[in-house]
Amino acid sequence: MATSMMNTQIASIFYMIADILDILGEESPFKVRAYRVAAQTIENLEEDIETIVKQKRVLDLPHIGEGLAKKITEIVETGHLKYLEELKKKLPEGVVELLEIPGLGPKRVLTLYRKLNITSITALKEACEKGMLRTLDGFGETTERNILRGIQLKERTSGRVLLNVAYENGVKILEYIKRSSHVKECSLAGSLRRMKETIGDIDILVSSANTKKTMDHFVGYPEIEQILSKGSTKTSVILRDNLQVDLRVVKKKSYGAALQYFTGSKEHNVALRNLAIRKGYKLSEYGLFDKKTGRYIAGETEEDVYSKLGLSYIEPELRENHGEIEAASKGKLPVLVGYNDIKGDLHVHSTWSDGSDSVENIVKHAKLLGYSYIGVTDHSKSLRVANGLSEERVEKKIEEIKKLNHRYNDIRILCGTECDIKPDGSLDYDKKVLRKFDFVYAAVHTGFKMDEKNMTKRLIKAMEHEEVDFIAHPTGRMIGLREAYNLDIEQVIDAAKETGTYLEINAFPDRLDLNDAHVRLGKEKGVRFVLGTDAHMVNQLAFMRYGVATARRGWLEKKDIINTFTLNELERILGV
DNA sequence: GCCGTTTTCGGCCCGACTGTTTTCAGTCG
Numbered sequence: 001m002a003t004s005m006m007n008t009q010i011a012s013i014f015y016m017i018a019d020i021l022d023i024l025g026e027e028s029p030f031k032v033r034a035y036r037v038a039a040q041t042i043e044n045l046e047e048d049i050e051t052i053v054k055q056k057r058v059l060d061l062p063h064i065g066e067g068l069a070k071k072i073t074e075i076v077e078t079g080h081l082k083y084l085e086e087l088k089k090k091l092p093e094g095v096v097e098l099l100e101i102p103g104l105g106p107k108r109v110l111t112l113y114r115k116l117n118i119t120s121i122t123a124l125k126e127a128c129e130k131g132m133l134r135t136l137d138g139f140g141e142t143t144e145r146n147i148l149r150g151i152q153l154k155e156r157t158s159g160r161v162l163l164n165v166a167y168e169n170g171v172k173i174l175e176y177i178k179r180s181s182h183v184k185e186c187s188l189a190g191s192l193r194r195m196k197e198t199i200g201d202i203d204i205l206v207s208s209a210n211t212k213k214t215m216d217h218f219v220g221y222p223e224i225e226q227i228l229s230k231g232s233t234k235t236s237v238i239l240r241d242n243l244q245v246d247l248r249v250v251k252k253k254s255y256g257a258a259l260q261y262f263t264g265s266k267e268h269n270v271a272l273r274n275l276a277i278r279k280g281y282k283l284s285e286y287g288l289f290d291k292k293t294g295r296y297i298a299g300e301t302e303e304d305v306y307s308k309l310g311l312s313y314i315e316p317e318l319r320e321n322h323g324e325i326e327a328a329s330k331g332k333l334p335v336l337v338g339y340n341d342i343k344g345d346l347h348v349h350s351t352w353s354d355g356s357d358s359v360e361n362i363v364k365h366a367k368l369l370g371y372s373y374i375g376v377t378d379h380s381k382s383l384r385v386a387n388g389l390s391e392e393r394v395e396k397k398i399e400e401i402k403k404l405n406h407r408y409n410d411i412r413i414l415c416g417t418e419c420d421i422k423p424d425g426s427l428d429y430d431k432k433v434l435r436k437f438d439f440v441y442a443a444v445h446t447g448f449k450m451d452e453k454n455m456t457k458r459l460i461k462a463m464e465h466e467e468v469d470f471i472a473h474p475t476g477r478m479i480g481l482r483e484a485y486n487l488d489i490e491q492v493i494d495a496a497k498e499t500g501t502y503l504e505i506n507a508f509p510d511r512l513d514l515n516d517a518h519v520r521l522g523k524e525k526g527v528r529f530v531l532g533t534d535a536h537m538v539n540q541l542a543f544m545r546y547g548v549a550t551a552r553r554g555w556l557e558k559k560d561i562i563n564t565f566t567l568n569e570l571e572r573i574l575g576v
Numbered sequence: 577g578c579c580g581t582t583t584t585c586g587g588c589c590c591g592a593c594t595g596t597t598t599t600c601a602g603t604c605g
Contacts, residue, residue, distance in 0.1 A: 030588050034577035065578050103594095105603045140596060190605090203605090231593055246605085248592095261590095266605070273589045278581065284590060 007042050007049045010075050013084055014039035014068075019096045020087045022106035023113075037063045040267065042072075044322065046521065050076055094120035102150040103143075111136060125151050153242070161243060162479060163546055164509035166192050166199035169243055173204060173221060177247075180217040182210045185255055189262035190246075193316045195549035197479060197512045201244035205262050207255040214249050254286045256301035261285035267321035268314075275309055275325065283309075317552040322520075336552045339545055341564045346375035346416065347441060347472060347504065347532020348541065352397050353378035354386040356537045359397075359413065360404060365538040367411050372567050376401065377416040377441055377532075380428035386445075388420070391433055398436060412567050414438040414576070418472055423447040423454075425461025427468070434467035439574045441504070441532070443472035444485065452486035459492050463501040469574060470530045471496070473506040473513040481510065493522045502530040502562055505554075507547025508540070519554025529556065531563045 018035035026032050041063050042049060052058055053076045058069040075081050091113070098109045098121060112118040115136055116127055125148065127133055133144040170188045177186050183206050187193065190203030208214040211232050218235060219227055228236040228244070235247045250258040261269060262285065276283035282291045287299025288308055298304035303313050311328035315336050318324040327333045348362055349355030355362075359376050366374035378397065379388040389397060394417070401415045418441045420428035427434065427442060434440050442462040450458065462468055474492060475484035496503050503522060506513045511534065514522065519529065529551065533543040551561060558564040562573065570576075 028577080031577050033588075037578085063578065067577055103603070107602060138596070138601075142595060146594090229593060234592060236593090262605085264605080269605095270589065277589085282589090286591090 006076060007045050010049060010072055011039040011043035013075060013081055014042070016096065017084055017087060019099055019106075020091055023095065023099070023110050024087075024090060025106075025110065034063070034068070038068050046517075053077075092119040094123075097121060098124060101147065101154060103146050104150065108139070111138065121151060121154075153238075160198040160200050162509045163192075163195060163197055163199060163512070163549070164543065165241075166202055166243065167195075167546075169223075169239065169241075169245075170202045170204070172223075173202065173245060176221050177204065177206060177214075177218060180208075180214060182208045182213045182217070184208055184252060187259055189248075189259060190264060193263045194265065194319055195317050195546070195553065197509075197515065197550070201246060203262055204245065204247045205255070205259050206247065206249045207252045207258075208249050209251070211249040215247070218247050250285070252300065253296075254299050256303070257283070257287040257299035257305055258285045260302045260305050263316050263319060265320050268319040268325070271321045271325050272309070279309065281309070315552065317549060318555065320553075334555050334557050337548060337556050337558050337561055337564060339548050341558050341561075342371075342531060342544055342548060343566065344371045344373035344375065344412075344563055344570075345369075345533050345535070345541055345544060346414070346439070346470070346530055346563060347377050347418070347506070347534050348374065349378055349418075349534070349536045350376050352376075352393065353383075353388055354536060359400060361538055362535075362541075363404060363408055363411060363413055365541055367408070369541060369544075371411060373412040373414060373570060375414040375416040375439060375532075377418045379445075380417055380419040382422075382428050383420055383445055388428075389417070391429070394429075394433060394436065412571075414574075416441060418443050419468075420445055421458060421462040423450065423458065425458040427462065427465060431467055438576045439469045440467050441470045441472045442468045444476055448476060448482075448485055450486065452488055455485050456488045456491050459487070460495040463492075463495050463499045468501060470502045470504055470532075472504045472532065473511050473534070474503050475513050475515075475518070477513055477515075478510050479512065484513075489518055490521070493518070493525050493527055496522070496527045497525055502528050504530050504532055505547045505550050506532055506534050507543045507545075507550070508534040509543060509546050512546060512550050514550070514554075516550050516553035519551060519556060523555055523560060529561050531561060 014035045018032045021032045041061055053073055058064055058072055071081055071083060095109060095113050098104055116132060118124050118127055128144050128148040133139045134141050170192050174186060177183055186204065186206040189205045192199050192202055206214055215230060215235050219230060223239045224237045225240045226238045228238060233249055237245050239245060248262060273283045276288065280291050282289045288297045288305050289295060290297060298308045306313050312331055312333055314324050314328050350357060350359045350362055362376060363374060379386040381388045381390050398415050401413050405413050415437055416439045417437050421442050421444050422428060463471060475487055475489065477484035503514055505519060531544065531547040533541055535541045535543065562570065
């Protein structure tokens with residue numbers, strides 16, 4: 001987002017300070033945490049911190065007191081922070097980086113630096129290979145091996161995988177786990193249950209009266225390459241494709257509390273536990289207890305836990321401590337759009353352009369999904385790499401769809417286009433060609449490297465075009481591959497509201513564009529949304545769930561999304 | 577370093593697993 005450069009910079013400075021203090025053995029762990037909490041606050045801020053500093057409202061921010069307010073002001077005004085420069089003198093840059101290795105924390109990092117003068121991951125790898133770590137107090141051969149493994153794991157996986165990869169694996173593992181007769185209930189947990197756009201590892205929770213048999217069954221899962229740890233409540237494994245899976249087993253009485261706890265997010269849980277304490281309770285993964293007497297109050301279901309805390313049930317996708325707890329306490333949570341509320345996909349490519357399946361095949365699959373309409377959108381003429389349609393081929397495609405609509409009368413096939421927005425903001429087809437489509441998606445596919453002002457103008461001009469209904473993948477980001485275009489997303493959102501243009505939540509797992517934060521911002525400003533999978537093969541129509549997940553993470557309800565409307569309502573809106 | 581339904585000082589979420597120990601420190605989520 002255009003407003004967040006300084007916010008990100010300040011957050012990363014505070015995170016860095018926390019790491020350095022940690023390694024240097026800061027005696028107050030709460031001071032360290034204060035920096036991390038402050039970093040998070042700034043990171044999640046929707047407003048530009050520079051504006052807040054100018055208006056002297058820094059002290060109004062939660063978790064920012066006198067000390068940190070001063071530091072924030074210094075960074076905004078001078079671009080750097082003396083305190084951090086001082087800290088950096090005490091610790092070479094590369095030492096902090098060592099914290100990224102799983103299994104290494106601040107204490108051991110300091111030992112490695114003090115005793116072996118290790119200041120980089122490369123140097124650490126060498127030291128492990130030479131067997132030098134085992135000579136240190138508190139380190140042994142196993143630790144040395146684990147650290148080496150941690151380095152290799154980090155090198156191989158670079159951390160996180162896309163949501164769909166984790167989800168598909170997670171569902172398969174759940175199916176396997178359920179085959180054990182000892183398993184009563186089981187569920188995905190962690191960031192996967194919250195449906196974040198990328199996932200670090202797969203968390204699974206099981207309730208069982210026989211934890212040992214459950215764990216034994218789990219480690220028999222055929223895709224497991226390595227068992228990292230195996231205990232009576234927690235087992236961690238690595239799958240062949242390098243995904244880590246953590247399984248936790250609890251008793252029935254704690255299942256709800258444990259599911260709540262292991263679903264997170266960490267920030268949501270901290271806030272929830274604080275709320276519990278304020279109300280005279282103690283909340284842990286074992287249940288909600290009376291703080292004084294220790295009496296068990298709730299824990300079998302998540303609903304019970306939230307309800308006893310005076311909250312309405314909070315859907316996993318909302319649990320990020322972004323205001324959901326306050327909303328739940330006032331009964332003001334949105335009724336989120338459901339995964340089965342979608343009546344049709346409006347962004348699908350066929351063999352007319354760069355898709356692999358015929359329109360008829362797409363229609364058949366859409367019917368299997370229970371859709372009442374399907375929009376087939378192919379690329380426009382100038383996108384030659386994607387076999388974009390000339391005006392003549394547009395006519396032919398419309399003819400084919402007309403015929404198919406006669407043949408299939410229990411689903412409506414809509415002929416759309418994903419029309420290119422040229423660098424000057426004009427569209428790739430004339431107005432009279434665009435009128436022939438049932439609806440028009442406009443999208444940027446070329447000239448990504450424009451400056452912010454011109455790119456924003458380009459998109460806004462497209463939205464002002466009377467034939468444009470939707471903007472596809474508005475920011476153009478590809479997760480892990482490509483940054484968003486330079487874009488003032490707030491201006492784009494405002495223009496969408498003004499022109500009545502629907503912004504897409506592109507459900508393709510590499511895109512998820514708009515993302516959850518943009519969606520939330522759009523919702524607050526009264527924008528409406530369209531979901532599209534951007535499928536190029538029929539099996540990708542199933543990506544819709546990731547679009548719905550993003551919508552839910554952005555607090556959307558049914559009424560905010562055009563794909564939840566009946567065919568009649570949709571046709572009325574599109575003027576078909 | 578922040579914060580206040582235990583308010584301006586004394587708390588700050590809590591438990592499991594591993595490895596190196598012989599009762600516990602370090603790390604993780």
